[in-house]
Amino acid sequence: AQTIHQWPVAEIKAVGSPLSLGCTIKGKSSPNLYWYWQATGGTLQQLFYSITVGQVESVVQLNLSASRPKDDQFILSTEKLLLSHSGFYLCAWSPPKGWDTEVFFGKGTRLTVV
Amino acid sequence: GDQVEQSPSALSLHEGTGSALRCNFTTTMRAVQWFQQNSRGSLINLFYLASGTKENGRLKSTFNSKESYSTLHIRDAQLEDSGTYFCAAHSGGSNYKLTFGKGTLLTVTP
Numbered sequence: 393a394q395t396i397h398q399w400p401v402a403e404i405k406a407v408g409s410p411l412s413l414g415c416t417i418k419g420k421s422s423p424n425l426y427w428y429w430q431a432t433g434g435t436l437q438q439l440f441y442s443i444t445v446g447q448v449e450s451v452v453q454l455n456l457s458a459s460r461p462k463d464d465q466f467i468l469s470t471e472k473l474l475l476s477h478s479g480f481y482l483c484a485w486s487p488p489k490g491w492d493t494e495v496f497f498g499k500g501t502r503l504t505v506v
Numbered sequence: 507g508d509q510v511e512q513s514p515s516a517l518s519l520h521e522g523t524g525s526a527l528r529c530n531f532t533t534t535m536r537a538v539q540w541f542q543q544n545s546r547g548s549l550i551n552l553f554y555l556a557s558g559t560k561e562n563g564r565l566k567s568t569f570n571s572k573e574s575y576s577t578l579h580i581r582d583a584q585l586e587d588s589g590t591y592f593c594a595a596h597s598g599g600s601n602y603k604l605t606f607g608k609g610t611l612l613t614v615t616p
Contacts, residue, residue: 424602430547436592436606443602451603480547492536492596494554495604500547 394419398483398498405473405505413468413501415483423485425466427458430480442466478505509533510595512607519614524581527610529593531574536598538569538576543590583614
């Protein structure tokens with residue numbers, strides 16, 4: 393069975409500080425990987441997707457970047473946090489069979505920027 | 507404008523009753539997913555449909571791609587059904603994009 397693990401579970405960070413969030417998927421080879429962001433009380437917005445190691449596409453510019461250093465790992469980062477970065481970040485995966493297959497989500501990281 | 511229009515934004519049900527949530531799409535969608543987001547924020551996959559109707563226990567979902575809508579029916583609502591329900595649609599194409607509706611906050615009361 394596939395498992396998706398996100399870390400950390402929650403973070404409180406200062407404005408201007410760096411950020412790194414991680415996600416690991418086990419049990420599935422070459423998955424499509426995604427990062428989503430959810431403002432408090434809001435809907436989910438896709439930030440990035442990756443279909444292969446080393447290749448990441450940006451969907452929305454939020455002064456964030458993403459990387460896929462390994463087949464099973466997806467990293468979201470920024471060098472300088474803004475207050476507007478607060479929210480809930482979810483990593484997701486889908487089978488490597490096309491662009492409209494079922495997407496599965498991790499448990500998310502709750503980020504508070506102060 | 508929004509590609510996925512979800513309604514209602516909030517819904518209150520008494521235990522044992524039922525209702526329907528709906529998503530309308532302003533562009534052609536290839537598939538739809540329905541999720542329940544619990545109080546901890548976890549997204550639970552309820553349905554994935556490329557067409558037709560699926561049923562799982564007290565939940566039933568339909569996706570009509572030609573008429574650009576999807577519905578989620580809840581019957582015999584239970585307290586544990588409370589949460590936020592999202593529909594999300596796959597628009598296809600090479601951008602691997604899953605677009606979410608704004609969600610329906612469901613409250614089930616005794």
